[in-house]
Amino acid sequence: MNNFIVELGHIALVSxxxxxxxxxVIVFFKNEENYIIIPNIPVLVFSTTLFSFLTLIYAFLVSDFSVDLVSKFSHSSKPLIYKISGTWANHEGSLLLWILILTFFSAICSSLKLPERFHSLLSSVQGLLNSLFLSLCIFTSNPFHRSTLIPNDGLGLNPILQDLLLAFHPPVLYIGYVGLSxxxxxxxxxxxxxxxxxxxxxxxxxxIxxxxxxxxxxxxxxxxxxxxELGWGGWWFWDPVENAALMPxxxxxxxxxxxxxxxMRNELKAWTILLCILGFSFSLLGTFIVRSGVITSVHSFASDPERGLVILTILFLSTAIxxxxxxxxxxxxxxKTEINFFTKEMSLIINNFILVVSSFIILIGTMYPLFLEILNGSQIxxxxxxxxxxxxxxxxxxxxxMGIGPLIYWKKNSLVHFIKIFRYPLLFTLLIFLFFITFLNLPLMFVVSFSLSFWLIINIIYLILDNTNILTFFKKDSKIKSLSKYHLAVCVAHIGVSVFAIGAVSENYFxxxxxxxxxxxxxISIGKNYLIFDGITQKMGPNYIxxxxxxxxxxxxxxxxxxxFPEKRLFPIERQSTTxxxxxxxxxxxxxxxxGDGDSSKGYTLRIYYKPLVSLIWMGALLMAVGGVFSLIANYKKRQIHQNI
Incomplete structure (x- = not known):
């Protein structure tokens, strides 16, 4: 019965x-019937892909070791959550998850009310992307490949991947990658x-x-x-796979x-189109880095030149064409339009330039070791x-x-108006800078970063006060009003950036x-506190010692x-240990x-870190995401209002 279900999953994938x-291809055959059929095809593609994905999960749940993937990445004694999340803790399963999200988005797009010709073109492009990734999956990375010799039990899942975040991190990240498609x-x-x-x-x-x-x-x-989980004390290693996510x-x-x-202004058309192309191309580049194995990384899958070549081909076609x-x-x-320097457009353009240049700097730093090794065999x-x-x-x-953009107008701003808005925020930021430099003798780069983080917060506070009329409350006929959903989104996301920056520079310098x-x-003494080592105890876990x-x-x-209570875990099935x-x-x-390692007679090695304000890093990032969600809600409500007019 299990074999039959798995085969159905394979057939669904081919379908x-x-x-x-x-x-x-249907877009190339022009007749009215095709325009009626087109919206239904992506739904069928998604349905068959979903069925295929569910059968793979089923194979993991019932420990069907006739499936090669299950025998390599699961074990009959694994907790249920790790059997499910183990489905995408490997190249083949995660690729199928990628395709599932890709086809899901395609199905959603097919249900939108769009002009007929545009709708058919959109569906055709998405059909091509679906075809390319499904071909990669079926011909080089088939998740339903059968084992010639069926083992009595599986090899188990890499211990460092046996973590609850594994159930959420890859799917969420893939939604971002695939969303750019x-x-x-x-x-x-x-x-x-x-x-x-x-x-x-x-x-x-x-x-977006x-x-x-x-x-x-x-x-x-x-x-x-x-x-x-990794136990090295850091939150960002500038690993190639981390960079592969940061660039998109x-x-x-x-x-x-x-x-x-x-x-808002009907400007930057070419630039926006180019960023759409580059954004998805860099997502594919990240896929190549992770899945080809050409660059060494603690996050990458095993090296496979064949699938690496196929991914590189998809990347080339998806960028060159x-x-x-x-x-x-x-x-x-x-x-051609002229954009005045003292405008919101210009501040956004400057930040666009900075972000794009930064992504290419990361690209150079990530790929340079590979190119150097290809050219002369050197490894750096x-x-x-x-x-x-x-x-x-x-x-x-x-x-x-970022502190300037939200406070100035789309249209031309005079220099006088510009100075009027920013004179107090600039003065306050300068005072913070001088205080830290003069009295605390802190590193210059830290003080600059810290001061500009507060510059951003000060300007966001000013934006809130200005848009709610609090600044003009005592003037005649002035009434307090609520902050618009758009401005709320901007404020939360930008404060998130400043909170993140404060956390990152504080952790880095101190x-x-x-x-x-x-x-x-x-x-052991650290800072103003100290730790007493009371000894070691042993405990049996569900699948580890x-x-x-x-x-x-x-x-x-x-x-x-x-x-x-720091600990070391030994996983007997996988014959690996984690910290x-x-x-x-x-x-x-x-x-x-x-x-670390050791014994009671010689002593145990302990590594103790103090990470000042490190929690602000993730707090700031979450605030950015919340700001994005507010923006999504504001955008949805705006569209609802326009539809009702």
């Missing part, structure tokens, strides 16, 4: 490919159709916001998972602001020092211009690390603050303990 090819499809359809205007921008904007929110949440979850996020951020200019169409349709962008690593040094000036500039070998009863260290945290007066950190969290900072 999805056939239907996707039909979805792509929708803006990509809209851009290609608009280029071919020859209509790029405010209406098109209004249609595409919700998809959705992608951006999902990428923000996905990267945040991944960063937090690495922080508490930067481009999606630029696209999100560019499409606002297009919707759209850019050729873009060049051929250059006549759509002949209109480009790490955090390069990225921090090269990106810091751009990120600081971003904070400055973190402390102590590594010592201690025996039971001995203590745990060695737990007990630490008592005391303040300078000898008062007990809390107890911490489980202990974290004492406070808003002022985290105390982070890692248990």
């Amino acid at each position: 999805a490919l056939v239907l996707s090819v039909y979805q792509f 929708v803006s990509f499809s809209y851009a290609i359809a608009a280029l071919i159709n020859g209509e790029i205007d405010k209406k098109w921008a209004a249609l595409i904007r919700p998809w 916001i959705l992608s951006w929110v999902a990428l923000t949440l996905g990267i945040t979850l991944g960063s937090y998972w690495a922080y508490y 996020w930067l481009l999606a951020t630029a696209l999100l602001h560019s499409v606002i200019v297009l919707e 759209p850019l050729c169409i873009f060049a051929l349709k250059a006549n759509l962008f002949h209109k 690593t480009v790490g955090a020092p390069f990225f921090v040094a090269s990106l810091s000036p751009f990120m600081i500039s971003t904070l400055f211009f 973190n402390e690390e102590v590594i010592e070998s201690v025996k039971p009863g001995e203590k 745990s060695e737990i260290g007990k630490l008592t945290l005391l303040n300078i007066d000898g008062e007990i603050i809390t107890q911490m 489980e950190v202990a974290i004492h969290r406070k808003i002022s900072g985290d105390l982070y303990a890692v248990l």
